[in-house]
Amino acid sequence: MDYKCIQCGCPVKTLYVQYSPGNIRLMKCENCRAVADEYIECEIMILVIDLILHKPKAYRHLLHNVINQKTMKFQGLLWKLAIVFLLFEAHRCLILESGKGKTGSSMSFSSLVSICLKVLADVLFGNFMFLLTFFFMIKIFFHVSITISRRIDLLLILMISSYFKIFLVAMMVWEFPSSVIFIIELFCLSSNAVALKVMTESTMSRCVWTCFFAYAIKFLVTQILELILLGQLMQGWSQISSSFLKSA
Template sequence: MPTCVECGTRVQNLYTQYSKDNIRLTSCDQCQQFADKYIEYDFVIIFIDMLLLKPQVYRHLLFNRISQTGHGIESNIIRFAILLILFEVYIKWFRLERYCTLYNSLFLQKPLYYQYLYILALCILEFVVFHCCICLALRFYFRNHDKVIRYNYISMALIISSFGKMLLILMVIWEYEQLEYSWLVSIIVLASNVEALSVYLDLSYMKTFLIVSVGIIGRVVAQLLFLQTTFVDIGLDDSPFLRTKWLTL
């Protein structure tokens, strides 16, 4: 059932369509506002509201735009997840080449396909571990509750709210070595993840932050284990500083 984006109350419908180009938005009986104003909004406005971390836009995306009857992940969101992983591969590869050049690492002597597959494997591992750790944390938190958690929707909420990674395309415009802003993108993604899960699960920001933190810790541990087993293979074992820099990739 659709949800009012303003107060979170369930509504019968979001709009009434009189003709192809003539619709009337439904008003919520609880808050007396339009149940979903974003139906008539352009994507640019929706994107801006996502940047502003407005809970209304996440209710629109998570409850009214995604089918609530599915058991998997929608194809559009899967494609978006692949795009996010590729963005992550690009930024990690860019920074790794920068530090490897600085320390004359053997990594750059490897074939390009080896470098790409190496970073791709790391990004996929981080992605899977992050989602799995958050799902496990939710399973533990709600172990004594009757609330049904649909973990596929948790993953979709995390994917949608990770849109901030696309801001890395600004590297094409700005000189990356002079303006280090990847940490800001990470903060935006973290805040968006917390906002989306808080809206979807109806939890406080603090509890949601702790749950997301479990995913972040799991991702860092997985990254360390992955790198620890492959440092010798890519010629990074003699560069302690470079090992530390990997944590910021």
């Protein structure tokens, strides 16, 4: 990822010239003649608000001019974001299970095992199928080869643009209905689509459909796995119970 003008998306060599500490001059884009990146002199809250409002120029600033392979350690950042992302996903799954009334102090051992298997299936296999579908749809819709470097960029923008998952932390403090999770997922989908549009410079419709199919496949896979795991768990416990009764 190179530096880019947040207005038109054209590459720029540098964003500002520093004459002395605290004394800088913002550079203009040679294509649109506008300031290449006005967020450099803005407060962080302005950037956060524009990200929530899904402004493409805010995503260009974050994805191209802040998180840049030339200035940051990508591998360490990627691993940290992946761990945080998976923790949020596990927390989301636990909230959904608690909304179904499956968690509590009087929960049996079989229920605990079932919930743990469901969380693992949702977090690991569900997100694996999500990424597989996401990469496949990009290859189909955008007609590009998915190289290792491009995979890293796509993973990074997915995890960064899923920042709405941080609102799951609020559900640990205040009691919200589990339906709020679907609203958060909808915001993540739209944010992922805008980030993908900024990265690929493609049409918004293609980006929305790419993210929608990925989320849909993830949902279907996790629901199927839940039914399979529940059936296998019930069958296993019935066999254990029958063998125990026979021995008694």
